[in-house]
Amino acid sequence: MSRRLAIGYGVAAALLAASPLALDAYWLDVLNNVALYVLLALSLNVILGDAGLFNMGQAAFYAVGAYTAAILSTRLQLPVLWALPVAGLVAAVFAALVARPVVHLRGDYLLIVTIGVGEIVRIVLVNDPWGLTGGANGIFGIARPSLFGLRIRRPQEFLYLLWGFVALTVFLFHRLEQSRFGRALVFLREDAVAAEGSGIATARYRLYAFALGAGWAGMAGALYAAKMTIISPESFSFWESVLVFLMVILGGSGSIPGVIVGAALVVVLPELFRGLASARLLVFGLLMMVMMVVRPQGILPVRARRFRERRAAAAAAAATPAGGPGGRA
Amino acid sequence: MQQLLEQLVNGLAVGSIYALIALGYTMVYGVLRLINFAHGDLFTYGAYLGLTLLGSFALQDRLGPVAGLAVLAVMVMGLVALLGALLERAAYRPLRGSPRLSAVVSALGASIFLQNALMLIYGARYQVYPDVLPQTAVEVLGLHIPVVRLAVLGVSVAMMALLFLFVQKTRVGTAVRAAAIDQDAARLMGIDVEKVVLLVFVIGPALGGAAGLLVGLYYGQISFTMGWVYGMKAFTAAILGGIGNIPGAMVGGLLLGVVEALGSAYLSHSWKDGIAFFVLILVLIVRPSGLLGERVAEKV
Numbered sequence: 369m370s371r372r373l374a375i376g377y378g379v380a381a382a383l384l385a386a387s388p389l390a391l392d393a394y395w396l397d398v399l400n401n402v403a404l405y406v407l408l409a410l411s412l413n414v415i416l417g418d419a420g421l422f423n424m425g426q427a428a429f430y431a432v433g434a435y436t437a438a439i440l441s442t443r444l445q446l447p448v449l450w451a452l453p454v455a456g457l458v459a460a461v462f463a464a465l466v467a468r469p470v471v472h473l474r475g476d477y478l479l480i481v482t483i484g485v486g487e488i489v490r491i492v493l494v495n496d497p498w499g500l501t502g503g504a505n506g507i508f509g510i511a512r513p514s515l516f517g518l519r520i521r522r523p524q525e526f527l528y529l530l531w532g533f534v535a536l537t538v539f540l541f542h543r544l545e546q547s548r549f550g551r552a553l554v555f556l557r558e559d560a561v562a563a564e565g566s567g568i569a570t571a572r573y574r575l576y577a578f579a580l581g582a583g584w585a586g587m588a589g590a591l592y593a594a595k596m597t598i599i600s601p602e603s604f605s606f607w608e609s610v611l612v613f614l615m616v617i618l619g620g621s622g623s624i625p626g627v628i629v630g631a632a633l634v635v636v637l638p639e640l641f642r643g644l645a646s647a648r649l650l651v652f653g654l655l656m657m658v659m660m661v662v663r664p665q666g667i668l669p670v671r672a673r674r675f676r677e678r679r680a681a682a683a684a685a686a687a688t689p690a691g692g693p694g695g696r697a
Numbered sequence: 698m699q700q701l702l703e704q705l706v707n708g709l710a711v712g713s714i715y716a717l718i719a720l721g722y723t724m725v726y727g728v729l730r731l732i733n734f735a736h737g738d739l740f741t742y743g744a745y746l747g748l749t750l751l752g753s754f755a756l757q758d759r760l761g762p763v764a765g766l767a768v769l770a771v772m773v774m775g776l777v778a779l780l781g782a783l784l785e786r787a788a789y790r791p792l793r794g795s796p797r798l799s800a801v802v803s804a805l806g807a808s809i810f811l812q813n814a815l816m817l818i819y820g821a822r823y824q825v826y827p828d829v830l831p832q833t834a835v836e837v838l839g840l841h842i843p844v845v846r847l848a849v850l851g852v853s854v855a856m857m858a859l860l861f862l863f864v865q866k867t868r869v870g871t872a873v874r875a876a877a878i879d880q881d882a883a884r885l886m887g888i889d890v891e892k893v894v895l896l897v898f899v900i901g902p903a904l905g906g907a908a909g910l911l912v913g914l915y916y917g918q919i920s921f922t923m924g925w926v927y928g929m930k931a932f933t934a935a936i937l938g939g940i941g942n943i944p945g946a947m948v949g950g951l952l953l954g955v956v957e958a959l960g961s962a963y964l965s966h967s968w969k970d971g972i973a974f975f976v977l978i979l980v981l982i983v984r985p986s987g988l989l990g991e992r993v994a995e996k997v
Contacts, residue, residue: 480936495968650809
């Protein structure tokens with residue numbers, strides 16, 4: 369992690385920690401929504417940004433996590449934070465089963481399949497299998513989470529819970545990026561044939577990335593269920609998936625700080641222009657088109673991986689004047 | 698037995714609409730290897746433009762029902778074709794040669810933009826078509842078949858037949874096929890590929906717009922989001938038949954319509970919209986090249 373980035377995270381954390389002093393409950397709730405979307409966007413970033421798999425069905429895994437947590441909480445009276453890892457696991461297993469036969473498909477086909485999976489999940493939830501999901505009304509009466517004996521119900525309390533989880537996620541995903549797994553994914557995204565040739569089991573890594581990203585979305589879903597205490601299928605529509613996809617693309621796919629900025633922009637900007645609420649998606653659509661022409665790598669694109677040996681890096685930069693994996697020539 | 702046959706006719710009518718839309722996906726895909734996500738929304742524009750033109754010109758009163766509707770259809774197709782050409786200029790041409798993801802995102806952006814522009818113009822509520830088609834039905838072999846259903850089927854099949862003849866028999870159609878097989882070779886043979894692309898973005902949306910008009914006349918109710926459900930189903934039809942393959946889109950559309958009609962009649966109506974997605978995923982897993990098409994899976 370570069371020094372500037374560390375300072376940026378520090379400042380952001382300090383501002384967030386102090387925000388209950390300055391903001392009212394409404395804006396704190398907006399910040400909590402930002403946290404949930406940051407989690408979703410970071411989870412999709414593993415799939416879309418790191419592994420390069422076009423997944424437009426992230427809402428499906430979000431929904432699986434949320435419903436798992438909700439069912440465990442209301443049927444078995446399991447505390448919702450205990451349900452968190454279970455929700456992640458169920459979402460990850462579901463994603464692995466779904467993705468297993470389709471990860472090898474070419475990008476845009478995978479996109480279509482994941483849209484289809486998202487729709488099927490929504491239709492299944494509405495049709496109330498075995499009376500578990502409550503149909504179109506959803507599940508209500510999910511217990512509030514409690515942490516160290518403290519019951520979390522007010523927005524500022526959720527703020528610390530949610531952003532605490534975001535901080536943990538950011539830390540872990542930065543570690544992941546540096547790991548063998550993360551490097552393999554970047555290699556795979558840049559050149560799948562070369563990666564395969566270098567002994568990376570591409571299909572397996574793609575599947576792992578898919579399951580990991582989906583599992584994380586499942587945990588975000590559990591947190592969402594805990595925050596809302598009521599969930600219904602309409603919260604997990606196709607547009608949720610589109611928004612999360614947009615956050616990753618807009619911010620800079622593959623770049624953790626970029627994705628966070630993207631999520632924050634997509635949630636906060638419409639709040640600032642509430643008068644134009646109905647034109648919100650119109651603007652997003654236009655933004656997606658313009659962005660792809662003007663700056664396809666996103667607001668804060670991934671930088672080429674730097675090496676510790678300065679001289680080697682300088683030599684490499686001199687030899688290839690290209691802009692790195694961001695795609696800018 | 699009677700119910701089965703009636704559902705079969707129903708499925709064929711709906712399927713012919715899917716097929717009309719699917720042709721737009723498959724032609725664009727054939728030439729550009731691009732999924733035009735905004736195609737479903739162009740279809741919706743056809744339905745809304747048809748409604749507006751129907752209300753403002755009252756063509757069927759001046760020219761009689763058949764000629765009036767024919768003129769209306771030509772106007773709708775022309776306008777949607779224009780929209781398709783504009784879309785290609787604005788959203789896709791600047792991205793020629795950039796990575797696949799860029800084009801996909803731009804296409805989605807165009808879809809969201811078009812859909813919401815429609816919502817801002819007409820409002821988010823359902824719009825209702827006036828009753829212009831006769832509500833009579835004919836008895837064929839003891840089956841009770843609404844005339845409208847037969848008309849939809851007939852018009853769609855006629856348009857598909859015309860397109861098929863155009864692509865197979867004319868010089869321009871040959872150029873389209875050549876560009877679909879190999880763009881570079883086509884360019885070397887003196888074919889202006891950019892013109893072919895433009896042509897494909899005119900014909901596809903024109904057919905999609907006609908399908909939108911048919912849906913409006915047939916079901917009487919349209920909404921600004923319907924393009925995405927129809928679009929997904931039509932895309933499924935295109936994949937089912939083998940994307941890039943024009944007869945494949947027709948076969949896939951009709952087949953999907955029939956499967957869906959039978960499925961919702963005999964299994965469960967609330968799962969109707971899920972059937973297409975199951976078919977889509979199944980085809981992509983079992984036979985991604987579709988019934989008549991090219992290979993889509995990467996061998997990596």
